[in-house]
Amino acid sequence: MRRFRVVLLAVVVALPLAGCGVPAQDEPHPVALPRRPLNVTASPTASEQAGEVAQVLCLTRDDRLVETVRRSGAALGPQRQLDLLVLGPTPAEQSQGLATSLAATGLRVTVPAPGTTAVVEISDPEEGGGRIDEALAYGQIVCTLTARPDIGAVTFVRDGRPLQVPDGDGAVTGRPLTAADYRSRIGPP
Template sequence: MTRTRRSPYAGTLSVLLAAAVTGCGAQAEDLPREVNPPNGVSHAWATETPPDPGPGAGVVAERLYFVRDGELVAVTRNVDAQPSVDELVDDLLAGPTDVEQREGLTSSLLGNDIVVGVQLSDGRATVELTAALDESGRTDQILAFAQIVCTLTAQPGITAVRFTRGGQPVGVPHADGSLSEAPATAADYASLLAT
């Protein structure tokens, strides 16, 4: 008869296996009980309905273009309803919010006294300007026109923007510094877009 030699750790191993089989010490319960989830982020993810975003957090995306370090930066704000072109330009002329300013955004637009109004016709916006915005072609003027053109053409159905003063066409500075009375598109300012 052959005898099997028993390891000195066999007893310890059997005790550990028995402990593993019996679990972590939680006792089985006869009746189910309610378990309350912890507070905090995990609890928020487990809720069936998302929390109310509060006032000012709309469901329509409004895209505006501002300036950071000499480049155009697209900003998306959530508004309650699709803005008209006049409302869109008013929001652009109002400049970056406090939060956007803390993120380094500025505006090359001089204020809300430079645009008289905006008209839409056949996918083109015509922006009537006051005398406050000149046609010098300076970098800040190029960025100012770029902000208006890129903001308006980001809206569905608007493909180009024409500028007038007193009903007469105005030469618009493009990114390369050239002036043109032709309707401007976002492509005319593509080199100014932040990457």
């Protein structure tokens, strides 16, 4: 009886695997992947069709971080991405309610070799350029840079000295930060 159960169990397990409908192949074959992010359902605009490389920027809407994708003809370096982040949203992004918390902020990024932790130098804030929500501003930087495949975390310095910054929950820390530290602030697109 036990042997019958073992054979029956083997047949029950093997039958679905054998008949899954995917034929075995001897050679690999190319797969055409979509060029648009999978979570975007709208048809591409002319500017999206012109570029081939997706660049993630984390902008803001209300008190939330919102990832937006811009396309360009070539991959941008981390400094150029931060420069675009400080410049803020395009007119099309503004019409969707997107903004930046980093206007008039001086940022310089380096990624010391052989690491994946970016170091962002933040200049002293300009007179009258105070932020209402610093966690949101730092979150924009961290989420933008860690969306890149070559950067895993971000630390901050001012005048070469380590800087304590707020995470997504407002806790102040000097440790390297990732997008997961701002998960509570990331909103829907």
